[in-house]
Amino acid sequence: xxxxxxxxxxxxxxxxxxxxxxxxxxxxxxxxxxDKPFNCRYPLGFPQIPxxxxxxxxxxxxxxxxSIFKRSxxxxxxxxxxxxxxxxxxxxxxxxxxxxxxxxxxLWYFQNIVFNIFNKKALNVFPYxxxxxxxxxxxxxxxxxxxxxxxxxxxxxxxxxxxIALLGPALFHTIGHISACVSFSKxxxxxxxxxxxxxxxxxxxxxxxxxxxxxxxxxxxxxxxVMGCSLAAVTEVSxxxxxxxxxxxxxxxxxxxxxxxxxxxQNFKEIDGLxxxxxxxxxxxxxxxxxxxxxxxSQWVQGYHKAIASVGKPSTFYIWVLLSGxxxxxxxxxxxxxxxxxxxxxxxxxxxxxxVVVIVSTVLVFRNPVRPLNALGSAIAIFGTFLYSQATAKKxxxxxxxxxxx
Numbered sequence: 001x002x003x004x005x006x007x008x009x010x011x012x013x014x015x016x017x018x019x020x021x022x023x024x025x026x027x028x029x030x031x032x033x034x035d036k037p038f039n040c041r042y043p044l045g046f047p048q049i050p051x052x053x054x055x056x057x058x059x060x061x062x063x064x065x066x067s068i069f070k071r072s073x074x075x076x077x078x079x080x081x082x083x084x085x086x087x088x089x090x091x092x093x094x095x096x097x098x099x100x101x102x103x104x105x106x107l108w109y110f111q112n113i114v115f116n117i118f119n120k121k122a123l124n125v126f127p128y129x130x131x132x133x134x135x136x137x138x139x140x141x142x143x144x145x146x147x148x149x150x151x152x153x154x155x156x157x158x159x160x161x162x163x164i165a166l167l168g169p170a171l172f173h174t175i176g177h178i179s180a181c182v183s184f185s186k187x188x189x190x191x192x193x194x195x196x197x198x199x200x201x202x203x204x205x206x207x208x209x210x211x212x213x214x215x216x217x218x219x220x221x222x223x224x225x226v227m228g229c230s231l232a233a234v235t236e237v238s239x240x241x242x243x244x245x246x247x248x249x250x251x252x253x254x255x256x257x258x259x260x261x262x263x264x265x266q267n268f269k270e271i272d273g274l275x276x277x278x279x280x281x282x283x284x285x286x287x288x289x290x291x292x293x294x295x296x297x298s299q300w301v302q303g304y305h306k307a308i309a310s311v312g313k314p315s316t317f318y319i320w321v322l323l324s325g326x327x328x329x330x331x332x333x334x335x336x337x338x339x340x341x342x343x344x345x346x347x348x349x350x351x352x353x354x355x356v357v358v359i360v361s362t363v364l365v366f367r368n369p370v371r372p373l374n375a376l377g378s379a380i381a382i383f384g385t386f387l388y389s390q391a392t393a394k395k396x397x398x399x400x401x402x403x404x405x406x
Contacts, residue, residue: 101346104334109354111331113361119181119324120189120366125317126307129181130292131300132324137177137285139325140332144278156275162268163283166276169261170283176253178288179246187236187243189362190370193355194232194378195247198225200388202255210259215395221387228381235374277332348389356382 122132148155183192201222204214233244265276311317335351359378363370 105350108331108334108350109357111327111334112354112358115324115327115331116184116189116193116358116362117365118320118327120184120362122317122320122324123181123185125310126303126321127185128296128300128303129185130178130288130296132321133178133181134285134289134292135321136181136325136328137281137288139322140278140281140329141285143326143329144274144281148278153274156271156279158279162271163279165264165268166279166283168264169257170280171287172253172257172260173280174253174284174287176250176257177284179250179253181246183243183246183250185243186240186246188238188366188368190359190368190378191232191236191238192243192247193359193362194381195229195244196251197352197355197381197385198229198248199251199255200385200392201225202251203258206255206259215391217391218388218395221384221391224380224384224387226384228377228379228384231377232374232381233377235371235377237369237371237374274333281329348393349386352382352386352389355385 119132119136123129126132144153147153180192180196183195204218204222208214233239307317308314362368
């Protein structure tokens with residue numbers, strides 16, 4: 001989406017665990033290329049717990065707030081403190097950490113599954129992805145405006161140079177998001193996610209054209225991705241050229257967003273991931289909605305009446321659309337928070353497994369027919385994505401070592 005993995009994505013893309021530090025820079029797809037989200041600690045709107053607050057050297061007036069992941073920390077701390085079996089302190093901490101990671105990944109996966117299910121339900125009865133994609137960006141924009149207005153999250157100081165620098169990434173985010181929604185409207189959700197797993201292929205190719213170099217292991221890792229996606233495409237029951245091209249364009253959009261962000265936003269690292277994502281959503285909405293009106297606006301009224309007649313109850317249709325918008329924002333937000341709690345490598349593995357969970361869940365919910373060769377192709381593509389995450393993690397370690405030597 002704009003999986004802006006922005007995809008259905010944010011593939012999209014894109015770590016520090018200390019709560020007080022001198023350098024406020026966050027690891028984010030706006031700051032580094034790759035299929036990783038922005039990093040942030042936004043709370044999902046839960047009430048505040050005293051003494052739990054984030055300090056940012058760029059502002060001395062930021063308000064405390066509670067992240068659901070801080071609740072997971074509390075649970076983890078309690079588990080470590082209890083230690084009823086006389087375990088060593090290290091063993092207790094390890095178990096507490098595993099419990100915390102379980103909560104983090106569980107929330108991330110759950111919200112992603114909910115989004116994909118209700119997004120597809122809405123598109124099945126109202127096949128107008130341009131309007132639905134616009135609403136999802138609108139929901140995220142309203143969410144951020146509420147946070148800023150009620151001072152639940154510090155509003156960044158916005159300058160003209162920042163907005164200009166953000167225009168490019170927001171445009172590519174828009175392309176990635178609408179293309180993913182178009183793909184979802186034409187083919188099975190599982191097929192779109194299989195094709196979107198090919199985002200690393202585009203990342204390596206475009207980055208190489210711009211001068212980046214990759215070891216042989218990275219190039220070899222993209223071969224099973226290409227082979228798996230090709231096999232899945234030719235054996236897909238719901239195959240549609242529009243669905244395939246939409247997923248592929250979404251990959252291109254999110255990769256270009258990540259690459260462009262790395263270059264254009266280097267001077268604005270004081271703005272954290274959630275605020276960057278909020279402003280990207282707002283600008284993307286400005287880009288997308290006028291085009292949506294032009295492309296399919298004349299069909300919305302008639303399509304709405306057909307959708308209501310198909311569902312039976314207007315409230316049911318409203319709930320589907322609302323949940324698709326809210327959970328689109330929440331699952332992206334949770335992925336940023338997950339990245340803050342774990343290493344980049346663990347995140348990459350978790351993101352790969354997330355696709356597996358979403359594919360299996362949507363196949364079960366929508367009862368999509370899956371041929372054996374289609375399942376094999378999907379598995380090969382997902383496995384290739386896993387190999388890619390391992391290879392790129394080793395490349396980053398080598399690059400970091402070279403930087404220290406220099």
